[in-house]
Amino acid sequence: MGERLLEVEDLSVTFRTDQGIVRAVDSVSLHVDEGETLAIVGESGSGKSVTALSILGLIGDADSGRIEHGRISFEGQDLIAQNDAVLRKIRGNRIAMIFQEPMSSLNPVLTIGKQVAEPIRIHRGASWADAYEQAAELLKKVAIPDAAERLNDYPHQFSGGMRQRVMIAMALACQPKLIIADEPTTALDVTVQAQILSLLKELTREANSALILITHDLGVVARYADRVTVMYAGRIAETASARELYSNPQHPYTQGLMESIPGLGSTIGSRLITIDGQPPDLANLPVGCAFSPRCKYSRDVCLQKPPVLETVGEDHHRACYGYE
Amino acid sequence: MAMSDTQLLSVHGLKIHFPVKEGVIVQKQIGSVKAVDGVSFELRRGETFGLVGESGCGKSTTALAILRMLSLTAGRIVFEGEDITDYDENQMRPVRQRMQMVYQDPYGSLNPRMRVRHIIGEPLVVHGVNRRSSEYRARVDELIDLVGLLPDMADRYPHEFSGGQRQRIAIARALAPAPSLLICDEPVSALDVSIQAQVINLLMDLQAELGLTMLFIAHDLSIVRHISDRVGVMYLGRIVESASKDELFDHPKHPYTQALMNAVPVPDPEVEAGREQQLIRGEVPSVRNPPKGCHFHPRCPVAKSMCEQVAPALLPSAAGSLVSCHLVADGWSAAERSA
Numbered sequence: 001m002g003e004r005l006l007e008v009e010d011l012s013v014t015f016r017t018d019q020g021i022v023r024a025v026d027s028v029s030l031h032v033d034e035g036e037t038l039a040i041v042g043e044s045g046s047g048k049s050v051t052a053l054s055i056l057g058l059i060g061d062a063d064s065g066r067i068e069h070g071r072i073s074f075e076g077q078d079l080i081a082q083n084d085a086v087l088r089k090i091r092g093n094r095i096a097m098i099f100q101e102p103m104s105s106l107n108p109v110l111t112i113g114k115q116v117a118e119p120i121r122i123h124r125g126a127s128w129a130d131a132y133e134q135a136a137e138l139l140k141k142v143a144i145p146d147a148a149e150r151l152n153d154y155p156h157q158f159s160g161g162m163r164q165r166v167m168i169a170m171a172l173a174c175q176p177k178l179i180i181a182d183e184p185t186t187a188l189d190v191t192v193q194a195q196i197l198s199l200l201k202e203l204t205r206e207a208n209s210a211l212i213l214i215t216h217d218l219g220v221v222a223r224y225a226d227r228v229t230v231m232y233a234g235r236i237a238e239t240a241s242a243r244e245l246y247s248n249p250q251h252p253y254t255q256g257l258m259e260s261i262p263g264l265g266s267t268i269g270s271r272l273i274t275i276d277g278q279p280p281d282l283a284n285l286p287v288g289c290a291f292s293p294r295c296k297y298s299r300d301v302c303l304q305k306p307p308v309l310e311t312v313g314e315d316h317h318r319a320c321y322g323y324e
Numbered sequence: 325m326a327m328s329d330t331q332l333l334s335v336h337g338l339k340i341h342f343p344v345k346e347g348v349i350v351q352k353q354i355g356s357v358k359a360v361d362g363v364s365f366e367l368r369r370g371e372t373f374g375l376v377g378e379s380g381c382g383k384s385t386t387a388l389a390i391l392r393m394l395s396l397t398a399g400r401i402v403f404e405g406e407d408i409t410d411y412d413e414n415q416m417r418p419v420r421q422r423m424q425m426v427y428q429d430p431y432g433s434l435n436p437r438m439r440v441r442h443i444i445g446e447p448l449v450v451h452g453v454n455r456r457s458s459e460y461r462a463r464v465d466e467l468i469d470l471v472g473l474l475p476d477m478a479d480r481y482p483h484e485f486s487g488g489q490r491q492r493i494a495i496a497r498a499l500a501p502a503p504s505l506l507i508c509d510e511p512v513s514a515l516d517v518s519i520q521a522q523v524i525n526l527l528m529d530l531q532a533e534l535g536l537t538m539l540f541i542a543h544d545l546s547i548v549r550h551i552s553d554r555v556g557v558m559y560l561g562r563i564v565e566s567a568s569k570d571e572l573f574d575h576p577k578h579p580y581t582q583a584l585m586n587a588v589p590v591p592d593p594e595v596e597a598g599r600e601q602q603l604i605r606g607e608v609p610s611v612r613n614p615p616k617g618c619h620f621h622p623r624c625p626v627a628k629s630m631c632e633q634v635a636p637a638l639l640p641s642a643a644g645s646l647v648s649c650h651l652v653a654d655g656w657s658a659a660e661r662s663a
Binding site for chain 1: 378379486487488489516517518519520521522524525528543545546547549550583584586587588589590591592593594595596601603604605607608
C-alpha cells in the first residue's frame with residue numbers, strides 16, 4: 001500500500017437529543033493509506049456513518065451534532081481546524097462521497113449532465129462546454145449506454161442502479177484521493193449490487209483512489225475490502241486485514257457476527273449461533289464495555305470502564321479485556 | 325385437482341394484473357402491470373417453502389393474493405382442501421384464522437397506541453374471543469412466553485421495544501389464532517445482523533413445536549437456504565426454478581438462479597479471492613413492459629433466438645426440480661457455460 005492518506009485520531013462526536021447528550025462516536029482512531037479499501041462494519045447506531053460525515057466536515061450546527069474532540073488529518077492537513085471555505089475546496093474534489101440513497105441524493109430538477117459537470121466546473125474551473133464533455137466521458141466510464149445523449153435527461157428517467165452509477169461518476173469527476181461510500185448498494189438488488197461494487201472497485205483501482213466502504217454486509221466486506229474496522233456502539237471493537245479478521249476474529253462481538261450468518265456453504269438446518277440480548281441504546285450505555293451485557297465472556301473488569309484498542313497481531317487490534 | 329392429505333396449499337396459474345389508468349375525470353385503462361403472471365406451487369404440511377427474487381418480482385404480491393387481500397386476475401388457490409379463489413370478505417374471515425402473516429417492517433406493522441397485550445390479542449378479538457375472558461388472558465400470556473418475551477412486557481407500548489423484540493410481538497400476534505400457515509414477508513431484513521439469527525431460530529423452533537407450514541419470502545439467499553425445505557426463484561412475475569433446497573443451491577439450473585447465486589458475496593475473503601465473478605448485464609426490466617418470450621432473455625448470457633419469442637414452461641428436470649428455460653429443457657447445463 002501507499003502512503004498514509006487519512007488519519008483519524010481519538011475522534012468523539014456528540015448529539016443533543018431528547019434523551020440527553022448522546023455520544024455517537026467515541027474515541028475512534030483509524031487510518032487509510034493511498035489506494036486501499038477500508039471497510040467500516042457495524043450495525044445501525046454503531047457510529048459508522050457519523051464517522052464518515054465527520055471526515056467530510058458535515059457534522060454541523062443544524063443537526064445539533066458537535067465534534068467533541070479528535071484530529072482528522074488528510075494529506076497532512078488538519079480538517080477539523082479548517083473553515084467552510086477550505087472544506088468546500090476539499091469536498092467533491094479531494095474527498096468524494098457516495099450516499100446510500102441514489103433516489104434522493106440527486107437533484108430532481110437538474111439534468112444529469114449538469115450535476116456531473118458541476119464539480120468539474122467548480123473545482124477545475126472548466127468552462128461548461130468542457131465540463132459537459134468530461135461528464136459524458138465519465139458517464140461512459142460508469143457504463144451508461146448512450147452517455148452523451150443522456151446528459152440532458154433528468155434523474156427520474158434513470159433506474160436505481162443507473163442513478164448510483166451517476167453518483168459514482170460524480171464522485172470520480174475530480175479524481176479524488178479518497179472516496180467514502182456509505183452503504184452504496186443497500187437500496188439495490190443483488191445482481192445490480194454486484195455490478196456497482198465491481199465497477200466502483202475497478203475505477204478506484206484505476207485512479208489509485210482510496211475507498212472507505214461503509215456497510216453492514218459481511219459478504220461485501222469479504223469480496224471488496226483490504227482492511228476492516230468493526231464498530232460497536234460508537235467505538236472500534238476490532239480492526240485487522242480482511243483475511244485476518246475472517247480467519248482469526250479476536251473480539252467476541254466480531255466472533256458472534258461471523259457465527260450468526262448462515263453461510264452459503266456451511267451446514268444448514270441446525271440452529272444458528274446467536275448474539276444474545278438487544279442492540280445497545282446509545283442514550284443509556286453501560287459504564288464499562290458497551291458489549292458486556294451481551295458478551296458470554298463478560299467479567300468484573302469489563303463492567304468498570306471501556307477497554308481500549310490493543311495490538312493482538314500484525315496490524316490487528318481489538319478493544320477487549322480478553323477471555324482466556 | 326385432487327388434494328392429497330399432505331398438501332396444505334396449492335396455488336395454480338396465479339395471475340395478478342394491476343390496471344394502469346390515464347386521465348383525471350374520465351379514466352381509461354392504458355395497460356397493466358403484470359405483477360404475478362402465471363405462478364403455480366404447492367405447500368406440503370409442515371414444510372417451509374422459500375420464495376426468493378429481487379424487488380418487483382412479485383413475491384409479496386403472491387403472498388397478499390394467498391391471503392385474498394388482492395383480487396385475482398386468474399388462477400386458483402386451494403387451502404386445506406377448500407377452494408378459496410372466489411371467497412368474499414365474509415367467507416375469508418374464518419379462513420384467515422388459519423393463515424397469518426408476519427410483515428417486513430416491525431416499526432410500521434404494530435399500532436403505536438396499543439399495549440403489547442392488546443396487539444397480540446387482537447386477532448383473538450376479531451375472531452370472537454372476549455377480551456375480558458380468562459381464555460384471552462391465558463392465551464396472550466402463553467404467546468408472550470412462546471416468542472421469548474418477558475411477562476412484564478405485556479403492558480408496554482411498541483416504542484419501548486427494539487426491532488427484534490417488535491418482530492417477536494408481530495410473530496406472537498400472527499400465532500394468536502393458531503394458524504396452520506404462516507406467511508413471512510422479509511421478516512428479518514429490517515433487523516440488525518446480530519438480531520436476525522435470533523428471529524430465524526425462533527421461527528424454526530416455533531415451526532417444529534407447532535407443526536407450522538411456512539411460506540418464507542426473502543431476498544437474502546443464505547437465510548432462505550438456512551430455513552427452507554424447498555425454494556422457488558421468481559423473476560418478473562414468474563417462477564423460473566423451483567427445487568429442494570440442496571438441489572437448488574448445489575446445482576442451480578436456470579441461468580438467472582446461477583447469476584443470483586454468483587452475485588451474492590460469500591462472507592469469506594479466501595473463497596471470494598478464488599471465485600470468478602460472472603456479472604449479468606443490465607437491470608430488472610419494468611413489469612409494466614416485460615420483454616417478450618422468456619422474461620430473462622435480455623440479460624441472459626446464453627439466450628438463443630427462440631428465447632426472444634416463446635415463453636418457456638416450468639418443466640420437471642432430471643434431478644426432480646422444475647425449471648423454466650428452453651436451454652435446460654434441451655439438455656443444457658452450467659458446465660457448458662464455462663466450456
